[in-house]
Amino acid sequence: xxxxxxxxxxxxxxxxxxxxxxxxxxQPEKQFIDDLDVDSLSMVEIxxxxxxxxxxxxxxxxxxxxxxVGDAVDYIERASAA
Amino acid sequence: xxxxxxxxxGATSPLGGDVASTWSALLSGQSGVDTVKHEWAADLPTQIxxxxxxxxxxxxxxxxxxxxxxxxxxxxxxxLEAWSDAGLAxxxxxxxxxxxxxxxxxxxxxxxxxxxxxTLLEKGPRRVSPLAIPMLMPNGPAASIGLAVGAKxxxxxxxxACASGNEALSxxxxxxxxxxxxxxxxxxTEAAIHPLPMAAFGQMRALSRRNDAxxxxxxxxxxxxxxxxxxxxxxxxxxxxxxxxxxxxxxVYAVAAGAxxxxxxxxxxxxxxxxxxxxxAIKQALERSDLSPADIAHVxxxxxxxxxxxxxxxxxxxxxxxxxSGQAVVTSTKSMTGHLLGAAGALEAxxxxxxxxxxxxPPTINLEDPEDVGLDLATERRALPGGDIAALNNSFGFGGxxxxxxxxxV
Numbered sequence: 001x002x003x004x005x006x007x008x009x010x011x012x013x014x015x016x017x018x019x020x021x022x023x024x025x026x027q028p029e030k031q032f033i034d035d036l037d038v039d040s041l042s043m044v045e046i047x048x049x050x051x052x053x054x055x056x057x058x059x060x061x062x063x064x065x066x067x068x069v070g071d072a073v074d075y076i077e078r079a080s081a082a
Numbered sequence: 083x084x085x086x087x088x089x090x091x092g093a094t095s096p097l098g099g100d101v102a103s104t105w106s107a108l109l110s111g112q113s114g115v116d117t118v119k120h121e122w123a124a125d126l127p128t129q130i131x132x133x134x135x136x137x138x139x140x141x142x143x144x145x146x147x148x149x150x151x152x153x154x155x156x157x158x159x160x161x162l163e164a165w166s167d168a169g170l171a172x173x174x175x176x177x178x179x180x181x182x183x184x185x186x187x188x189x190x191x192x193x194x195x196x197x198x199x200x201t202l203l204e205k206g207p208r209r210v211s212p213l214a215i216p217m218l219m220p221n222g223p224a225a226s227i228g229l230a231v232g233a234k235x236x237x238x239x240x241x242x243a244c245a246s247g248n249e250a251l252s253x254x255x256x257x258x259x260x261x262x263x264x265x266x267x268x269x270x271t272e273a274a275i276h277p278l279p280m281a282a283f284g285q286m287r288a289l290s291r292r293n294d295a296x297x298x299x300x301x302x303x304x305x306x307x308x309x310x311x312x313x314x315x316x317x318x319x320x321x322x323x324x325x326x327x328x329x330x331x332x333x334v335y336a337v338a339a340g341a342x343x344x345x346x347x348x349x350x351x352x353x354x355x356x357x358x359x360x361x362x363a364i365k366q367a368l369e370r371s372d373l374s375p376a377d378i379a380h381v382x383x384x385x386x387x388x389x390x391x392x393x394x395x396x397x398x399x400x401x402x403x404x405x406x407s408g409q410a411v412v413t414s415t416k417s418m419t420g421h422l423l424g425a426a427g428a429l430e431a432x433x434x435x436x437x438x439x440x441x442x443x444p445p446t447i448n449l450e451d452p453e454d455v456g457l458d459l460a461t462e463r464r465a466l467p468g469g470d471i472a473a474l475n476n477s478f479g480f481g482g483x484x485x486x487x488x489x490x491x492v
Binding site for chain 2: 018019020041044045048051052
């Protein structure tokens, strides 16, 4: 099972690929919209890429709760453990 | 009404990634046509095309590029060159509320549409890109240009198949003359070298099948022509009211004097063999530019290398210019670039403007055994006369669209 660190690193790579934000800046406390300037369509792309990478499903209602990178890492960790 | 002048040029074409390289290749008679190296081409009757010389993904920022269809990428590359060429890249040369865009496409974001359809079939709806619609919509390239330069006077996308690029120029002239904008970034883009359009044009028997000699396949007016060669690319011109250009001390390439726009009302695909619709477009362009047939020293023809179209256009030029038609040096740069569909009129406008400015007509290559069309066809590079001269740029499109834009020297 992927550790939090692995998830964090892979998610950062996805965010860099899709939104062009350097992976090193994709830190747990950063908010996707306010800090990383990820727009709504890019957020959909990131969620879909994360679903594919981690083999999880992230329903739209849950995406709204993922304000920070750390929220997303925690969510993916829980979902992949389930 | 304001006179409209051309103050900036941009292009990315099968001959080069910018205007200078494209123009130099045009003058030296180089062909941009080659064998399509993609695996999918193997099953098609036509396996040749004119792909862009410089991939737009190598020029644009990676994230910017992945949010655009290939047609949008090409448009942005050409627009940024034109914008910079016009001396406007500093950002304070024009009031954004007086800046408009008119950028056309014949086909739209066909790569995006079809690759997302493949994804839908293979992986389901949740894997379809959320950017698919903004990427595939035909106005996407125009809107991307508008965002890049901050255009707020209106962003437009005239769609009239292979006349689209010229129709965008016609619209831009109108916008400035009607006082709705001071500066318009106008042009066209196309990226349709994909198996579906290639197969579909092939089914219309519109494409050359000279697969064994790609560089010799596009041969307007030659007796051995057998169809057009599909090209891709984009070209953009900055059009500006003369007062605005003078006030900011802009360099002026030529005057965009006027345009004629007509429809054949004859057939959805075939040109009217009488050439009358095209004749009226040329005559309108002359009237609206206060030009007479004797002023026309050069014509950049639509001539795509199809059996019917080239001859119908020649007839139209003779009908419109009458006894003076012999004075014009007529060329088809599609012999080198292939047919860029919705970008063709814009790329050929760039060539027309440079021909006027530098007093030289690019050749029509591969014109080894010309039809007797009664025109002075430029089988090689030709000098144009000094003094005040004018030139015409013709574009016609499936649907019976005819657009002629007249330019004059400065």
